[in-house]
Every structure is written in C-alpha cells, then in structure tokens.
Amino acid sequence: MLHFILSRLLSMLFVVLGVVTLVFLLIHLVPGDPIQAMLGEHATATDLQALREQLGLNQPLFVQWYTYIFNLLQGDLGQSLYSKQAITEILLQRIPATLELAGAALLVAIAIALPLGSIAAIRRDTVYDHGAMMFSLIGVSIPNFWMGPLLIIIFSLQLGWLPVSGRGGFDSLILPAITLGTALAAILARMVRSTLLEILQEDYIRTARAKGLSQFGVVVHHALRNASLPIITIIGLQLGHLLGGAVITEMIFSWAGIGQLTVEAIQRRDYPVVQACVLLISVAYVMVNTLTDILYAVLDPRVRYRD
Numbered sequence: 001m002l003h004f005i006l007s008r009l010l011s012m013l014f015v016v017l018g019v020v021t022l023v024f025l026l027i028h029l030v031p032g033d034p035i036q037a038m039l040g041e042h043a044t045a046t047d048l049q050a051l052r053e054q055l056g057l058n059q060p061l062f063v064q065w066y067t068y069i070f071n072l073l074q075g076d077l078g079q080s081l082y083s084k085q086a087i088t089e090i091l092l093q094r095i096p097a098t099l100e101l102a103g104a105a106l107l108v109a110i111a112i113a114l115p116l117g118s119i120a121a122i123r124r125d126t127v128y129d130h131g132a133m134m135f136s137l138i139g140v141s142i143p144n145f146w147m148g149p150l151l152i153i154i155f156s157l158q159l160g161w162l163p164v165s166g167r168g169g170f171d172s173l174i175l176p177a178i179t180l181g182t183a184l185a186a187i188l189a190r191m192v193r194s195t196l197l198e199i200l201q202e203d204y205i206r207t208a209r210a211k212g213l214s215q216f217g218v219v220v221h222h223a224l225r226n227a228s229l230p231i232i233t234i235i236g237l238q239l240g241h242l243l244g245g246a247v248i249t250e251m252i253f254s255w256a257g258i259g260q261l262t263v264e265a266i267q268r269r270d271y272p273v274v275q276a277c278v279l280l281i282s283v284a285y286v287m288v289n290t291l292t293d294i295l296y297a298v299l300d301p302r303v304r305y306r307d
C-alpha cells in the first residue's frame with residue numbers, strides 16, 4: 001500500500017511540474033503588455049524599460065521560468081502588478097470562498113443524484129426512470145451562465161426569498177450552489193443509474209434478496225457499496241470541474257473567490273495573479289485525481305495489487 005501511495009505521489013509531482021511550466025508559457029504568450037497596462041498609454045519608453053527591468057521581465061524566458069520555479073518552491077508566488085500585494089496573501093483571502101462554494105455544490109449534487117439515480121435504477125422503464133433521465137438531460141444541457149440568472153430572476157427578484165448576489169450568510173450560498181451543482185448532479189445520477197442496473201443483476205444481490213432483505217437494505221448495503229468506485233471516479237473528475245466552473249458562477253453571483261479573482265486579474269492584465277489562479281486550479285485538479293486513485297486502493301485492494 002505504501003509503495004502504491006508513493007508511486008502516485010511521485011507521478012503527481014511530475015504532472016504538477018508540467019502544469020506549472022505549461023501555465024507559465026501560456027501566460028507569457030497571451031497578447032498584451034502588462035507594463036504598458038500598469039503605466040498607461042502615455043508612459044515613456046524609458047519608464048517602460050525601467051519597470052520591465054525592475055520586475056525582471058526583460059530577462060530571457062528560460063531565466064524567468066527558472067526564477068519562477070525557484071520562488072515557487074519557497075512558497076513565493078510573486079507580487080500583484082496591480083495592488084503590489086503578495087499573491088499568496090490574495091489567494092489565502094479568496095480560497096475559502098471558492099472551497100465553500102465547491103463543497104456546497106458537491107453536497108447538492110450528491111443529495112440529488114444518489115436518490116434520483118437509485119430510484120431510476122430500481123424503477124427501470126417506469127415514469128420515475130424517464131423523469132430522472134429527463135432531469136439529467138436538462139441539467140447537462142443548461143449552462144451555468146443561463147441557470148444562474150434564471151434562478152436569480154425567480155427566487156430573488158420575483159419571490160424575494162434569497163439574495164441576488166454577494167457572499168453573506170447561508171441564504172446567499174443556496175443559489176450559487178444549486179447553479180454549480182445541478183450539472184454534476186445530472187451526470188452523477190446517470191452514472192448511479194447505469195452502475196446500479198448492472199450490479200442489481202449480480203448473483204450476490206439475488207442472494208441478499210433471497211435472505212429476506214428489503215429493497216432499501218439491498219440497495220444501500222450491497223448495491224451502492226459496490227457501485228462506489230465508478231461514482232467516486234465521476235466525483236473526483238468533476239470536483240476539478242467545479243473549481244473551473246466556479247469562474248462563471250462566481251462572476252454571476254459576485255462571489256469573492258478564485259474565479260472572480262481570475263477574471264478581475266485578466267481585465268487588469270495582472271498576469272502574475274492570473275498565472276497563480278490558473279496554477280492553483282490546475283494543481284487542485286491533479287491533487288484530487290491523485291487522491292481518487294489512492295481512495296481506489298483503499299476501497300478495492302485489487303487496484304494496488306495490479307499496479
């Protein structure tokens with residue numbers, strides 16, 4: 001087990017290094033001069049060159065990359081070109097909001113998908129099954145930038161039940177979490193249904209029923225337990241998607257998280273902050289997938305034996 005975990009962690013380090021390099025190169029290939037954006041259109045060539053030398057942007061790209069990696073290993077993400085504040089401090093202020101939104105969206109998705117997918121599998125080819133799959137189709141088809149304003153119009157403007165935007169109390173979290181979690185709930189419900197349909201045909205399920213277990217006991221204690229691996233796969237993959245999808249949702253609801261910070265930094269040409277935000281989301285995605293692999297080995301020992 002220890003060998004399996006160490007191999008996964010080593011693979012993650014190589015992937016993270018590749019992600020860091022790719023993000024660094026892509027950011028430097030983006031059109032636009034951050035120095036020009038900082039000093040304005042009327043800045044002289046001398047001022048532009050002086051600030052470029054001060055920030056180290058006049059150095060060759062490889063030297064800038066080496067300096068960035070060296071500073072990154074020391075936990076230094078640099079300084080914002082706009083506010084002059086340390087990027088680490090900026091991220092620490094915004095990360096809790098994004099984690100709160102992603103966690104709430106994940107809970108919404110699981111709370112909807114597990115009972116919906118289970119009912120659809122148990123009542124196969126009935127109105128319950130067709131209704132669940134219709135919900136899945138609608139949930140996957142509606143994008144966040146349409147779902148969010150629709151929920152605001154209905155529950156905030158017309159009914160007046162919930163706040164329009166901002167991060168305040170629990171009621172301000174409901175609409176963003178539903179907006180972000182609906183698409184994942186739709187995907188997860190289909191996965192739960194398809195996996196349960198296969199497992200419910202297994203011999204040990206028929207044996208459990210023959211022993212007199214109720215339908216609820218068979219599904220919860222046997223079927224869902226054995227369907228956990230593919231469900232965890234979807235949750236692990238989509239958790240990274242939640243962090244990426246939070247960019248749109250946070251802008252719609254003025255949620256002060258990493259997504260909103262990324263858009264603001266792009267508008268200001270504050271490329272060190274953009275680079276840090278994209279890097280954070282990418283590394284989080286890689287770490288979630290690595291943890292998913294390790295959780296596989298915990299739930300199913302056959303995984304680590306095949307490794």
